[in-house]
Amino acid sequence: MLRLVNVMEILVRETIDDILRNYQEICKCERCKLDMAAIALNKLSPSYVVTAEGEVLLRVGSLKQQNKVDIIRVVTEAIDIVSKKPHHLREEN
Known part of the structure; x- marks a missing residue:
């Protein structure tokens, strides 16, 4: 079955999870995490592909290296913004 996928969204979500592993104090x-992704994705160009289920991972891998530095920079900025002003009361994770 074919579907439309924004590969940039997958990459941003993976990058957020990777970076947050290093920070215990950030919610x-x-x-x-969705606020962080929204901020980052609004600063990056989307990368839509039409793909079959099994091909998604191949597409993600090919775009990951091309966009890695930009994604890390934008995601780091988004994490900083949300960690300073989350949209909820701070709760224990």
Whole structure:
């Protein structure tokens, strides 16, 4: 079955998870991670592909190296913004 996929969204979500592993003090709730992703994705160009289920990983891998530095920079900025002003009261993770 074919589907439309924004590969940039997959890459941003993976990068957020990778970076947050190194920071215990930053909230990792779903709301904060989605806010981080939204901020980052609004600063990056989308990369839509039409792909079959099994091909998604191949597409992600090919775009990952091309965009890695930009994604890390933008995601780091988004994490900084959300960690300073989350949209909820701070709760224990």
